[in-house]
Amino acid sequence: MVGKSRKEAMAETRQKLLAAGRKAFGTIGYAASSMDDFTAEAGLTRGALYHHFGDKEGLLRAVVEEIDSEMSERLLAISMKAPSRWQGLVDEWIAYIEMALEPEIQRIMFRDAPAVLGDPSQWPSANACIMALKTNLDAAKTEGQLIDVDTEVAARLINGASSHAATWIASADDPEATSKRAVAGFRLLLESLRKPDHGGTA
Amino acid sequence: MVGKSRKEAMAETRQKLLAAGRKAFGTIGYAASSMDDFTAEAGLTRGALYHHFGDKEGLLRAVVEEIDSEMSERLLAISMKAPSRWQGLVDEWIAYIEMALEPEIQRIMFRDAPAVLGDPSQWPSANACIMALKTNLDAAKTEGQLIDVDTEVAARLINGASSHAATWIASADDPEATSKRAVAGFRLLLESLRKPDHGGTA
DNA sequence: GGATTGACATACGAGATGTATGCCAATATC
DNA sequence: GATATTGGCATACATCTCGTATGTCAATCC
Numbered sequence: 001m002v003g004k005s006r007k008e009a010m011a012e013t014r015q016k017l018l019a020a021g022r023k024a025f026g027t028i029g030y031a032a033s034s035m036d037d038f039t040a041e042a043g044l045t046r047g048a049l050y051h052h053f054g055d056k057e058g059l060l061r062a063v064v065e066e067i068d069s070e071m072s073e074r075l076l077a078i079s080m081k082a083p084s085r086w087q088g089l090v091d092e093w094i095a096y097i098e099m100a101l102e103p104e105i106q107r108i109m110f111r112d113a114p115a116v117l118g119d120p121s122q123w124p125s126a127n128a129c130i131m132a133l134k135t136n137l138d139a140a141k142t143e144g145q146l147i148d149v150d151t152e153v154a155a156r157l158i159n160g161a162s163s164h165a166a167t168w169i170a171s172a173d174d175p176e177a178t179s180k181r182a183v184a185g186f187r188l189l190l191e192s193l194r195k196p197d198h199g200g201t202a
Numbered sequence: 203m204v205g206k207s208r209k210e211a212m213a214e215t216r217q218k219l220l221a222a223g224r225k226a227f228g229t230i231g232y233a234a235s236s237m238d239d240f241t242a243e244a245g246l247t248r249g250a251l252y253h254h255f256g257d258k259e260g261l262l263r264a265v266v267e268e269i270d271s272e273m274s275e276r277l278l279a280i281s282m283k284a285p286s287r288w289q290g291l292v293d294e295w296i297a298y299i300e301m302a303l304e305p306e307i308q309r310i311m312f313r314d315a316p317a318v319l320g321d322p323s324q325w326p327s328a329n330a331c332i333m334a335l336k337t338n339l340d341a342a343k344t345e346g347q348l349i350d351v352d353t354e355v356a357a358r359l360i361n362g363a364s365s366h367a368a369t370w371i372a373s374a375d376d377p378e379a380t381s382k383r384a385v386a387g388f389r390l391l392l393e394s395l396r397k398p399d400h401g402g403t404a
Numbered sequence: 405g406g407a408t409t410g411a412c413a414t415a416c417g418a419g420a421t422g423t424a425t426g427c428c429a430a431t432a433t434c
Numbered sequence: 435g436a437t438a439t440t441g442g443c444a445t446a447c448a449t450c451t452c453g454t455a456t457g458t459c460a461a462t463c464c
Contacts, residue, residue: 006461010411031233031317034451046452047413055453115233115317119373153387156370157363164362165355171321185355192394208430212442236420248421249444257422407464414457419450426445433438 014052016042018066021049021059026104030060030112057116064113065125071099071109072129079136086145089136090190093162094183096133100166101179110163121156130159147195154193161189216254218244220268223251223261228306232262232314259318266315267327273301273311274331281338288347291338292392295364296385298335302368303381312365323358332361349397356395363391 020042024033035046035056053059078095082088099105114120120127134155140146165182172178222244226235237248237258255261280297284290301307316322322329336357342348367384374380 006411013411036451045413048411050453051411056451111317111320114369115313118313119369121370122373147390149390150383150387153367153383156384157367157387157391160364160366161359161362164365165359167316167321168323168358171324181352181355182358185352185359188349188351189359189391189394192391208442211430215443238420247444250442252422253442258420405464407462409460409462411460412458414455416455417453419452421450422448424445424447427443429440429442431438431440434436 013044013048017044017049017052017059018062020044022063022066022104022108025060025063025108025112027107029107030056030116060108060113060116061124063108064117064123067105067109068123068125068128071096071105072132074099075129075132079132085136085140085143086194089140090187092133092136093158093186093190096129096159097162097166097169097183097186100163101170101175103170106166106170110167130155133159145195147193149193158189161186215246215250219246219251219254219261220264222246224265224268224306224310227262227265227310227314229309231309232258232318262310262315262318263326265310266319266325269307269311270325270327270330273307274334276301277331277334281334287338287342287345288396291342292389294335294338295360295388295392298331298361299364299368299371299385299388302365303372303377305372308368308372312369332357335361347397349395351395360391363388 017039020038021033024038024041035049039046039049049056049059053062075092075095079088079092082091100110109120113123117123121130134151137146137151137155141149141151165186169175169178169182219241222240223235226240226243237251241248241251251258251261255264277294277297281290281294284293302312311322315325319325323332336353339348339353339357343351343353367388371377371380371384
C-alpha cells in the first residue's frame with residue numbers, strides 16, 4: 001500500500017464520485033440529485049466532489065464525457081463488424097437509436113445535459129459519437145455511395161432525428177410497436193441519402 | 203370597476219404572472235429564475251403564483267402551452283399563404299427552423315421544458331405545432347405528392363432534425379453560414395420524401 | 405524526522421422552494 | 435343595505451441545497 005497509494009486512492013475516490021453521480025443523474029435526474037445524498041452513498045462528502053470536479057456541473061461534464069466516449073466506442077465496434085460500408089452505416093445509426101433508448105443515456109445525454117450544459121455540439125467532448133457517425137458518412141461519400149450532401153449537416157440532422165425518435169419511443173405507450181415504426185421510417189430516410197446507382201436495400 | 207371586476211382582475215394577474223415567467227424563463231432560463239424575483243417584477247408575490255399555477259413547474263407548463271399555440275398559429279398562417287401544397291409544406295418546415303432560432307423559443311421549448319417536463323410528445327398540448335406539421339404531410343400524402351411514409355414518424359423525425367439543427371445554428375460561431383448549410387441540407391431531406399413523378403424543385 | 409502539501413471533511417452562510425397562515429375586498433345571502 | 439362568507443393574494447416559516455471558507459490528518463519531500 002505504499003508508493004502510488006496516494007495517487008491510487010485519489011483515482012479511486014474520483015471514480016467513486018463519478019459512478020455515484022452517474023447513477024443518481026441517470027435515475028432521478030440531475031436537478032433532483034442531492035450532492036449530499038449521492039456522495040454519502042459513495043462513502044464520501046461534498047468536500048471531495050468540490051475538490052475533484054469544482055461543482056455539480058463539473059461532475060456532470062465528467063459523467064457526460066465518460067458516457068460519450070463509451071457510446072462512440074460501441075458505435076465503432078458495430079460499424080467495424082458490418083460486412084459493407086453502407087451496411088455499417090445503417091447498423092451504426094440503428095444502434096445509435098437503440099442506445100438512446102437506454103434510460104441512463106436518455107436521461108443524462110438527451111434530457112438533462114443539454115439543458116444544463118447547452119448545445120451538445122459545443123461540448124468539450126465535441127460529441128465524439130456524432131463525429132464517429134460523420135466519419136462513416138464521409139467514407140461512404142468518398143466511395144461514391146452517398147448523394148452529394150454536407151456530411152456534417154447530414155450527421156447532425158440524422159442525429160437530431162434519431163435522438164428525438166428515441167425519446168419518443170421511450171415515452172410511448174407501446175415502445176415496441178413505436179420502435180418498429182420509427183426504425184422503418186428511419187431506414188427509409190437513410191436510404192434516401194444513398195446514391196441510386198447502388199440500388200438494392202441495405 | 204364593478205361587475206366583472208373580480209374575474210377581470212384575476213385574469214389580469216394570471217396574465218401578468220405568465221408574462222413575467224415567460225420572460226424570465228426565456229432569458230436566464232428556468233432553473234435560474236427566482237420566483238421571488240420575477241413575481242416581484244410583475245408587482246406580485248409567489249403567493250399569487252402558487253394560487254394560480256400550483257408550483258413553478260405549473261407555470262412553465264402554462265408558458266409552454268401559450269408558446270406552443272402561438273407557434274402552431276404562425277405555422278398555419280405560413281402554409282396557407284403558399285401557392286401550392288408542397289411549397290406550403292416546405293415553407294412551413296423552414297419557418298419552423300427559423301422560429302426555433304428565436305432565443306425565447308429555443309430556450310424554453312427546446313432546452314428547458316423537455317428537461318423539466320419530459321418528452322414533448324407527452325405534453326398535454328400534445329405539441330400542437332408538430333401536429334400542424336403532420337397534418338400538412340397527411341394532405342400531401344393524400345394528394346399523392348409524398349412517398350409512402352408513416353406521416354407521424356416522418357413528422358417526428360423531421361421535427362427532431364429541425365430542432366437540433368436550430369440549436370446547432372443558434373450556438374454556432376457563424377450562425378448565418380451555418381444556417382445556410384443546414385437549410386440546404388434540410389431542403390434536400392424534404393425533397394427526398396417527395397414522389398419522383400412530381401419532379402421539379404420546390 | 406520535521407516541514408509541507410494536499411485530499412477530504414466540517415462548519416457556515418445565502419438563497420430558493422413549498423406550505424401554513426393571515427388579511428382584506430368582492431360577492432352572496434337575508 | 436348590512437352581515438356572512440368566500441377566495442385571491444401576501445406574509446411568515448420550515449426545509450433543503452448549493453458554494454465557500456476553514457480545519458485536519460496522512461502522505462510526500464528535503
